[in-house]
Amino acid sequence: MIKRDTEGSHTLADKLFGDLNIFDLQGLLLTNKYEFSAALEAIYLTSNENLKEVEDFFTQDALRAKYKLATKLNIPLYIIVHQENNQYFTIFTMVENENTKIVIGKAENKTFKEFIDWWSQLKGTPQTKGFRHDAQNRTKNSIIDNLLKQNSLAWGGNVDGIIISKDVNSNIIGIVEKRIREAALAHYDPADFFYSSSDPMRNDHYTWKPLVKLALALDCPLYLLTFEKGNNTSYAYSDVKTIINGLQYWSGSPKHNITTEIEDFNQFLNQEKRLPIEKGYCLKCTKEVTDTVRDYCLNNRKRFKGKVYCFNHQKQI
Structure with missing residues (x-):
């Protein structure tokens, strides 16, 4: 059976998921x-x-x-x-x-x-x-x-991780996106791969979009965990703030949140709950943009280079 x-196996990732009640879908x-x-x-x-x-x-x-x-x-x-x-x-x-x-x-x-x-x-x-x-x-x-x-x-x-509370209610307290890469933890940030005009594998918006929608529907944070292949002692973490005009974090890049202790992420889970922000604003002004305008810009990546602009400022690009 x-x-x-x-998903690939990673010794440290598997242990962290097992210790902290994180399950995939x-x-x-x-x-x-x-x-x-x-x-x-x-x-x-x-x-x-x-x-x-x-x-x-x-x-x-x-x-x-x-x-x-x-x-x-x-x-x-x-x-x-x-x-x-x-x-x-x-x-x-x-x-x-x-x-x-x-x-x-x-x-x-x-x-x-x-x-x-x-x-x-x-x-x-x-x-x-x-x-x-x-x-x-x-x-x-x-x-x-x-x-x-x-x-x-x-x-x-798929959903890399569903974090369940350890009490009798088994409530969902977070969603996890897990990345296992060859790159060293100190050099890897998914935000760097959010947009590429030449490599479609580096256009990450539509990977993150349903995850943001999911976290908001579940009323829980969206966490990022990064692991390095062959490194079973360290990992990095952060929480997603928005995916408008690039991937942004509440707690800074995972490159700056590297640890060897599973308990560090456990304590991070117990901090103030910060959900992703779905609303977006034009890169050139403070005007809020709709999902339709945002997706139009992202569907025309070559022209807008992965950024989002309101209708008026689109004409200037």
Whole structure:
């Protein structure tokens, strides 16, 4: 039994997530109106594995984190299962039972064609950014990803980390974007890769946009954690302030918040809650811009160089 997963393993990151009750969600779909439509996980089974064991594949803490997120967004949590040699998927809808345990509510089989139709109704946002090379390798044998690609579709975004309180309520207290890179922590800041006129892999706005929307919908901060490949002693952190006119932080660049102690980020979580700011302002004046104006500028990156201007100042660029 294998989970579809695009994320690479990192010893320190895995320990930090385990110690601080942080759980991932591999799929979060949005409609073409940027409305959340479904929370997803996918699992692959061999032909001799028991489909009923899927319910116990995730820990209850992990399921609760995913279910809490889905419930707060008023969307379903699905676990998509493909068993070796089958020409269909089994889609489980997860629910909370009378004992507050997250369990399978119903199961539905969908042929490959039915699955594509179902997926097309849930995901309306375009895939503006491909997987990095290592993530491509981790999904190259994924029957779901290959089927979606054959039909000009894609899996979409994920949530690297959902931070759950350790009390009985298991409330969501933060969302995490995790970056694991070759670059040294002291030299890496995702803000430096927010815009590039030559390299589409460096245009990060549409990676951050749904995360900001998610944090605001969940009424929680959006945190950034950066890790260096091969470095299992240090990491860096910050919290996102805005993505208008570039990625900006409340607490400064992660390059300036490097530590060796997991407890430092734990204490950071207990500071004043600072949510991202969704509103944006023209770079040349104090006029507030709408989402439509902002996205127009960002869709025309070559002209506006990744910056946002009001309608009047657009004419001057």
